[in-house]
Amino acid sequence: xxxxxxxxxELLTVVTPDERRVPQWVTTARExxxxxxxxxxxIICVVVVAIAVFGPYAAPYSPTEFVGPPFQMPSATAWxxxxxxxxxxxxxxxxxxxxxxxxxLAATVVGLVLGVTLxxxxxxxxxxxxxxxxxxxDVVLAFPALVLALLFVSILGPQLWLIVxxxxxxxxxxxxxxxxxxxxxxxQRDFVRAAEALGVSRSRILRAEVxxxxxxxxxxxxxxxxxxxxxxxxxxxxxxxxxxxxxADWGLMINENRIGVVVQxxxxxxxxxxxxxxTIATNLMADGYGRALVGIERDTSSA
Amino acid sequence: xxxxxxxxxxxxxxxxxxxxxxxxxxLGREAANKAAYEALREKLGLDRPITTQYATWLADVSSGDxxxxxxxxxxxxxxxxGNRVLNSAFLVLVAALISIPLSILIGAFTAARRDxxxxxxxxxxxxxxxxxxxxxxGIVLVVLFAxxxxxxxxxxxxxxxxxxxxxxxxLFILPAITLSLAVIPYVSRMLRxxxxxxxxxxxxxxxRLKGLSGGVVxxxxxxxxxxxxxxxxIALNLAWLAGGIVTVEYLFGFPGxxxxxxxxxxxxxxxxxxxxxxxxxxxxVILNLTADILTILINPRLRTGLR
Numbered sequence: 001x002x003x004x005x006x007x008x009x010e011l012l013t014v015v016t017p018d019e020r021r022v023p024q025w026v027t028t029a030r031e032x033x034x035x036x037x038x039x040x041x042x043i044i045c046v047v048v049v050a051i052a053v054f055g056p057y058a059a060p061y062s063p064t065e066f067v068g069p070p071f072q073m074p075s076a077t078a079w080x081x082x083x084x085x086x087x088x089x090x091x092x093x094x095x096x097x098x099x100x101x102x103x104x105l106a107a108t109v110v111g112l113v114l115g116v117t118l119x120x121x122x123x124x125x126x127x128x129x130x131x132x133x134x135x136x137x138d139v140v141l142a143f144p145a146l147v148l149a150l151l152f153v154s155i156l157g158p159q160l161w162l163i164v165x166x167x168x169x170x171x172x173x174x175x176x177x178x179x180x181x182x183x184x185x186x187x188q189r190d191f192v193r194a195a196e197a198l199g200v201s202r203s204r205i206l207r208a209e210v211x212x213x214x215x216x217x218x219x220x221x222x223x224x225x226x227x228x229x230x231x232x233x234x235x236x237x238x239x240x241x242x243x244x245x246x247x248a249d250w251g252l253m254i255n256e257n258r259i260g261v262v263v264q265x266x267x268x269x270x271x272x273x274x275x276x277x278x279t280i281a282t283n284l285m286a287d288g289y290g291r292a293l294v295g296i297e298r299d300t301s302s303a
Numbered sequence: 304x305x306x307x308x309x310x311x312x313x314x315x316x317x318x319x320x321x322x323x324x325x326x327x328x329x330l331g332r333e334a335a336n337k338a339a340y341e342a343l344r345e346k347l348g349l350d351r352p353i354t355t356q357y358a359t360w361l362a363d364v365s366s367g368d369x370x371x372x373x374x375x376x377x378x379x380x381x382x383x384x385g386n387r388v389l390n391s392a393f394l395v396l397v398a399a400l401i402s403i404p405l406s407i408l409i410g411a412f413t414a415a416r417r418d419x420x421x422x423x424x425x426x427x428x429x430x431x432x433x434x435x436x437x438x439x440x441g442i443v444l445v446v447l448f449a450x451x452x453x454x455x456x457x458x459x460x461x462x463x464x465x466x467x468x469x470x471x472x473x474l475f476i477l478p479a480i481t482l483s484l485a486v487i488p489y490v491s492r493m494l495r496x497x498x499x500x501x502x503x504x505x506x507x508x509x510x511r512l513k514g515l516s517g518g519v520v521x522x523x524x525x526x527x528x529x530x531x532x533x534x535x536x537i538a539l540n541l542a543w544l545a546g547g548i549v550t551v552e553y554l555f556g557f558p559g560x561x562x563x564x565x566x567x568x569x570x571x572x573x574x575x576x577x578x579x580x581x582x583x584x585x586x587x588v589i590l591n592l593t594a595d596i597l598t599i600l601i602n603p604r605l606r607t608g609l610r
Contacts, residue, residue, distance in 0.1 A: 037427070139309040142584040144546020147564070151317045154568040154576050231436035235550050238438050239565055254442065258554075261442075261458075265451045268442060276439045283434030 025216045031292035038288025044281035048274065052097025059091035063248035071257075071264040083267045084256050093270045095248040100237075100275070103164055104229035110168025111225055112175055116218065119179025120206045124187060130180075137173035145170035145232055150241065158241045167232045171225045178221055182214035216293050223286025227279050234275050250275050310584040311364065315357050318573050369578040373571070380574045384563055388582070390462055391552070391559030394482070395544045397475050402483035403490065403537060407530070410494025414502060414529075415521050429488035438550045441481040445554075449477065460557040478555045482547055486540045493536040498529040531601050538594030542587040 032038045060079075061067050064087065072082040080089035122133040140148070149166040156162050186192060187210065195205050236242040237251025245252065250271035257267035363370065369380035413422040432440070449458035460474040501507060502525055510520045552561035560579050567575035
């Protein structure tokens with residue numbers, strides 16, 4: 001490698017290292033990539049997402065096309081057999097991932113935005129605002145996530161925006177608590193005091209000074225929450241309150257073909273496998289990143 | 304208590320006060336029938352002001368009266384879910400009896416043999432099982448042990464309410480294992496962490512130097528102190544179990560409150576939904592409170608602090 005020429009600008013950064021030049025989360029991500037589990041997680045995740053995104057183009061049949069009698073075992077025409085009304089299982093598996101992934105991502109982002117906002121405000125405002133927000137979050141926490149979603153779905157019906165919103169809200173308390181704790185700690189530091197003294201507005205301090213400093217723990221939480229989102233969204237579909245037939249969706253497929261599991265297990269096992277592998281992969285990623293963050297060096301084994 | 308009160312407000316608001324009038328959504332298309340719509344509104348008390356509705360509802364609920372089921376005319380909610388509450392409680396109990404001792408064993412062993420092959424593989428297993436949705440684990444268990452691979456256990460848990468629950472234990476095995484597999488990762492991980500902390504403390508080194516065997520040091524001296532901080536996590540997970548039963552009961556056709564909730568949501572049986580949601584939230588609040596008290600009772604330092 002050739003020695004890079006150093007511009008005066010870069011020289012300055014060496015002398016006065018600016019923490020935000022290479023964001024903390026990038027350094028942590030590099031560290032995390034060295035762990036075998038992170039790599040495994042990322043690779044599986046990429047494969048599953050690729051199947052979900054490009055699957056519909058590769059599907060041999062339309063997911064709503066009737067290709068044979070119901071619950072046929074795998075054959076040359078239908079590689080994974082047919083489902084409860086004679087759709088091709090393989091085509092439905094290839095098409096059924098988009099909804100799960102898109103809805104889970106959306107729900108996690110909703111949870112992150114709501115949680116971070118509430119956490120920042122609670123941690124920075126303190127006193128009664130803090131108290132009120134934390135009380136509100138206690139109430140959300142008292143409901144099991146799935147029950148909270150079901151409570152609202154029961155009256156408003158299985159609408160996708162509602163499901164995304166409710167799953168997001170169920171994530172809110174833990175993300176907000178995490179953000180609040182980190183904010184309380186960061187707010188004490190000198191650079192925030194300095195910014196306050198300079199008369200920088202509160203919302204700017206929160207965005208520019210506090211947020212970058214808590215991005216890494218939030219990223220770990222995002223991975224964890226994404227795992228739970230997938231479980232919840234697929235779970236709601238499995239219970240019959242998510243996507244409705246004839247949509248192709250992994251969770252819904254399990255519900256539809258459950259009664260035929262004795263005759264044609266593949267129609268159930270295939271979507272179960274996809275959901276299972278995806279959740280394990282996202283959790284491996286979150287775990288790897290979390291380990292890199294707390295500085296646990298590589299495991300003794302290459303796992 | 305405040306939390307419980309607010310919980311009741313949320314449950315009430317979600318089911319009776321939302322813009323999408325409960326009477327209309329219950330009747331569906333029949334809402335066009337003016338007379339039936341008005342009658343149902345009156346029955347639900349929707350024609351009264353919202354605060355009055357809430358006050359009467361709260362008074363009824365706190366005296367244990369959840370009203371009548373809408374789906375099954377004339378049956379009170381209490382009689383409808385009474386038996387199911389018992390079934391679910393028994394299921395959670397069985398799951399707790401499996402998962403908690405097992406978690407303690409796993410946590411202590413992995414802590415004692417830190418970074419060994421066993422520790423690393425348990426850790427990876429924990430990551431996997433913590434991630435898997437309970438219905439995924441459940442279906443895999445069904446395919447493995449009930450339908451496709453071997454047929455040792457029943458895939459559907461049809462509980463006979465005339466026979467005592469203890470004599471139908473086989474029906475509980477698969478649902479309980481499914482729930483346990485979801486809980487063990489969290490509890491055993493926490494226990495591992497707290498055991499490691501205790502093992503590094505000075506009194507443990509002292510016990511070792513005294514010549515006590517590794518086993519005695521681990522089980523008699525370290526573990527009791529390591530369990531303390533885990534109680535909160537155990538309580539949280541028991542509370543989680545109360546929510547986890549929803550999908551698991553549905554999957555196994557288990558006649559508990561989880562499956563009842565699914566039925567009620569499908570039939571828009573509002574009083575049943577209210578009752579079960581309140582019950583599950585109350586379980587969470589009470590378990591948390593119990594854990595706080597237990598932590599204080601177990602830790603002598605906190606105990607003297609109370610005096």
